[in-house]
Amino acid sequence: MSTTNTTNLADVARQAVDLARQKGASEAAATASRMREVEMQWRDGRLEKVSEATTRGLSVQLYVEGRYSAVSTSDLRPEALERFISDSVAMARVLARDEHRRLPEPELYAGRAAVDLSIEDPRQATLSSDDRQRFVRELEAGARSADTKGAILSVTTGFGDTHREIFRVSSNGFEGGLRGTQFVASADVSAQDPDGRRPEESDYAVARFFENLPDAASLGRRAGERALGRIGSTKGASAVITMAVDNRAAGRLVSMLLGPMSGGAIQQKRSFLDGKIGQKVGSELLALTDEPHVKRGLGSRLFDGEGIAARPMPLFEAGELRTYFIDTYYGRKLKARPTTGSASNLSWKLGSKAQDALLADLKEGVLVTSFLGGNSNAVTGDFSFGVQGFRVRGGKIAEPIGEMNISGNQMDLWKRLVAVGNDPYVNSAMRTPTLVFEGVQFAGV
Structure with a gap:
């Protein structure tokens, strides 16, 4: 992370807060960006799309006579900004009162880490x-290099880069x-199956630094291999x-676990994890921490969206739930100390084996490579997902399978966690x- 702030963004945010106070807001916060x-985008040997856009904006949180409003604009001219703030404060006055809507206590801003996160x-x-x-072009060439039988029908590749700046100011000192x-x-690849189907697969990479992207040809080849690996896919037999x-796919399972940990879900009784702090909700191998200070991390930050200083936070220890994601609003409603409103980077207690060794250990089973649709009920923990992947036989990847479903309950699933790899997915x-x-x-034939 760079802490070199663009001066005019800081000025815009400060001006917005000052104007809000002048127009009658008791408190205000503004984020200029x-x-x-x-x-x-490149498709089958041709450039298909090129786009470039620069956007700027301002979001403002207004606290007016016990009422709260969040507004935004892209017109940052001084004269337009004054009119926008004046109108927004006036509109906030007609909203219902909410005693829990206030800026964070200033003590929550303290303790911001003095570290370089290296995200620019x-x-x-x-x-x-x-x-x-x-x-x-190299992505496409890499994808097609995996094809020795002319089975690949189409390849679409893409590359994008983003530079983002923000500056936040709160009227109580942040x-x-x-x-x-x-x-x-x-790289997205479609192939021709002998039975007429056209399986599609992809691969992608995300990084803070260009040098941390994989070689384009290698990334493309992986996408081609994934698509070709779907040829001949069948529905497997139902089994436990x-x-x-x-x-790459495991994040889908983790996201359905993190969602019910939000303060909103807990306060509104929409979480199967309500009241489970300190209780076992997974096996001894479920151990992860929210770690905001990872160098070059995709979720790295020094403060969250409210300005609360970011700190490492244990989420699960040996299967025990340790905390929730609680922002200041739901913290007041729950009468609980705020932690943070959202996750940053997850840090896992990793195992000692790579995926091929884990498959060798399980001998017979299924390797799920992607989830296709489905849902998870945050209130009950029940879930059902479509899956595709490969049958594992004798500890080796065998035939591709698809059109299958898994179902169960999260309180049971995470207690069935028996192995964790040593291969964290760096693109998330x-x-x-x-x-x-x-x-x-598994439900299949």
């Missing part, structure tokens, strides 16, 4: 159109800003069997490793 995005890559500013086009970059590369979940802030669960219900 600027973002530049460049995107290039200076190379982003020097990338040329030729650099981007070369990358998407000021802070950040600058960050992000690079995204992807061991399930390994690929690190969740950084999920391969996860292995025993006795999972």
Whole structure:
């Protein structure tokens, strides 16, 4: 992270807060932002799309006579800003009162870490159109290099880079800003199955620094191999069997676990984890921490959206639930100390084995490589997902399977976690490793 803030963004945020106070707000916070995005898409040997956009904006939280309003604008001219704030304060006065809506207590701003998170890559500013086009062309070439039988029908590749700046000011003493970059590369491949189907697969990578993206040809080849690996996919037999979940796909399971940990879900009794602090909700292997200070991390931050200083926070220890994600609003409603309103990066207690070794250990089972639709009930913990992947036989990946479903309840599923890989998925802030669960219900033939 860079703490070098763009001066005019800081000035805009300060001006907005000052105006809000002048127009009658008892408290106010403002976040000014600027973002530049460049995107290039390449399809079957041709440039299909190029776009570049620079946007800027301002979001303001107003606290007026016990009432709360959140408003935003992209017109940052001084004369327009004054009119916008004046009108917004006037409109806030007609809203219902909410005694829980206030800025965070200033003590929550204290203790901000003095660390360099390294989330801004200076190379982003020097990338040329030729650099981007070369990358998407190499992605396609890599995907097609996996095809020795002419089975690939189409390849679409993409490359995008973003530079984002924000500066936040609160009327009760908070000021802070950040600058960050992000690079995204992807390849989507469709193939021809002998039975007439056209299986599709993809691969992608996300990084804060360009140098941390994988080689374009290698990334493209992986996408091609994934698509070709779907040829001949069949519906497997229904069974209760061991399930390994690929690190790229495991984030879907983790997201359905984190959602019910929000303060809103807890306060509104929409969570199967309500009242479970200190209780076992998973096996001894479920151990993860919210870690906001990971260098070059996709979710790294020094403060959250309210300005609360970011700190490492244990979520699960040996299967025990340790905390919830509680912002200041729901903290007041729950009479609980705020933690933070959302996750940053997840840090797992990793195992010692890579995926191939884990598959060798399980011998017979299913490797799930992606989830297709489905849902999870946050209130009950019940879930049902479509899945595709591969049968595992004799500890080796065997035939591809699809059109199957898994179902169960999260309070049972996480207690069935029997192995965690050593392979965190770096293209997500969740950084999920391969996860292995025993006795999972699969529905198929």
